[in-house]
Each structure stands twice: as C-alpha cells, then as structure tokens.
Amino acid sequence: DAMVIQNPRYQVTQFGKPVTLSCSQTLNHNVMYWYQQKSSQAPKLLFHYYDKDFNNEADTPDNFQSRRPNTSFCFLDIRSPGLGDAAMYLCATSTGHGQFFGPGTRLTVL
Amino acid sequence: AQRVTQPEKLLSVFKGAPVELKCNYSYSGSPELFWYVQYSRQRLQLLLRHISRESIKGFTADLNKGETSFHLKKPFAQEEDSAMYYCALSGQGGSEKLVFGKGTKLTVNP
Numbered sequence: 001d002a003m004v005i006q007n008p009r010y011q012v013t014q015f016g017k018p019v020t021l022s023c024s025q026t027l028n029h030n031v032m033y034w035y036q037q038k039s040s041q042a043p044k045l046l047f048h049y050y051d052k053d054f055n056n057e058a059d060t061p062d063n064f065q066s067r068r069p070n071t072s073f074c075f076l077d078i079r080s081p082g083l084g085d086a087a088m089y090l091c092a093t094s095t096g097h098g099q100f101f102g103p104g105t106r107l108t109v110l
Numbered sequence: 111a112q113r114v115t116q117p118e119k120l121l122s123v124f125k126g127a128p129v130e131l132k133c134n135y136s137y138s139g140s141p142e143l144f145w146y147v148q149y150s151r152q153r154l155q156l157l158l159r160h161i162s163r164e165s166i167k168g169f170t171a172d173l174n175k176g177e178t179s180f181h182l183k184k185p186f187a188q189e190e191d192s193a194m195y196y197c198a199l200s201g202q203g204g205s206e207k208l209v210f211g212k213g214t215k216l217t218v219n220p
Contacts, residue, residue, distance in 0.1 A: 033207075043196075098144065
C-alpha cells in the first residue's frame with residue numbers, strides 16, 4: 001500500500017555520468033516535490049510541481065532538472081553528477097495538508 | 111528570511127520522563143508549522159500540523175507567535191518514540207514549500 005514510491009532505492013553512478021531518479025504516487029496529489037538531504041543535514045527543497053507548473057528554487061544548480069509527464073510520475077535528472085551531489089533524494093506529494101514522503105533514493109557518486 | 115532552528119541535535123531521556131523538543135522559527139508573515147518524524151529505516155512522515163491542534167501518539171505542539179516557537183512535547187516518553195524529529199515551516203498557500211530545521215535525534219532509554 002505504498003503511496004509514494006521511489007526507484008531505485010540505491011543508485012551508484014560515476015562522476016559526470018547522467019542519472020535519473022524516479023518517483024511515482026498513487027495518491028493523485030497535484031503537488032510533487034524533490035528534496036536533497038545530505039548526511040546529518042535537513043532536507044532541502046530543489047523544486048516542485050504544482051500540477052504541470054514547474055517551480056525551481058533559486059539556489060538549485062542547473063545540473064538538476066525535472067520532468068513530470070503525468071500526475072503520477074516525476075523524475076529527477078542529474079546531468080553531470082559531481083561528488084558533492086552524493087545524497088539522499090526525497091520525493092514528496094501534497095494536497096496542501098501535509099506532505100507524504102517516499103523512502104528516498106541514496107545516490108553515490110564514484 | 112525563512113529559517114527553522116532546532117537547538118538540540120541530540121536529546122536523551124528515560125522512559126516515562128517528559129520530553130520537549132525545541133523549535134524556533136523566523137518568518138515574515140503567518141507560517142504553517144509542522145513536526146515530521148523519521149523512525150529508524152522508515153520514511154519521513156508527518157506527525158503534527160499546528161492548525162489541526164491534534165495530539166498524535168501523545169505528542170502536542172503549540173504555536174507561540176510571540177516567542178516564534180513551536181516546541182513538541184510529550185508528558186511520558188516511550189522507547190518507541192526514539193527517532194529523528196524535524197520541525198518545518200511553510201508559507202500559507204497551495205504549494206506548501208517546506209523549510210526544515212536540522213532535526214533532533216531523540217533517544218528514549220529503558
């Protein structure tokens with residue numbers, strides 16, 4: 001009965017090699033978010049979609065892109081991962097009454 | 111600037127003792143305040159919203175606008191309360207973008 005699903009749970013990539021993380025939801029929520037959480041730090045919002053409207057945070061690097069082809073799916077693309085991009089990436093959804101989080105994808109950059 | 115401060119990185123109490131996790135915020139306007147909890151190896155999940163004024167798992171939190179605080183309290187801690195607790199705020203409105211504090215790791219000892 002998982003409501004927000006993230007795949008894969010663990011992703012290893014090489015420095016500079018593009019990687020895509022995926023998120024799907026069964027809640028039919030109109031808002032989806034991507035957060036980055038580095039070790040011992042708070043989750044930090046990268047961007048969010050309100051329906052199809054994409055909203056980028058001002059300090060999100062250009063290296064990070066996102067796609068939302070439909071209500072259920074959202075993707076995080078990292079075009080050229082650097083060592084500093086190693087982190088847990090969290091997807092969340094909301095209808096404005098609190099956010100539902102996925103289990104996260106732990107990204108390792110070699 | 112929006113900011114959430116959780117002054118205690120670690121908090122350790124004995125079972126049955128009262129517990130208070132502190133949260134202070136900075137926001138120009140009327141924010142919504144939340145507590146999120148992450149149990150070991152589980153996803154981040156919503157514990158409380160200030161506007162719902164609920165008691166969840168025995169926890170309560172009162173928004174004090176004068177002191178800009180939203181401390182989380184429980185009169186009698188249980189071992190299963192051991193977890194990472196994050197205070198978060200969002201501006202009012204549909205997109206509900208969250209700004210998280212750095213979190214407090216609560217350990218309840220037997």
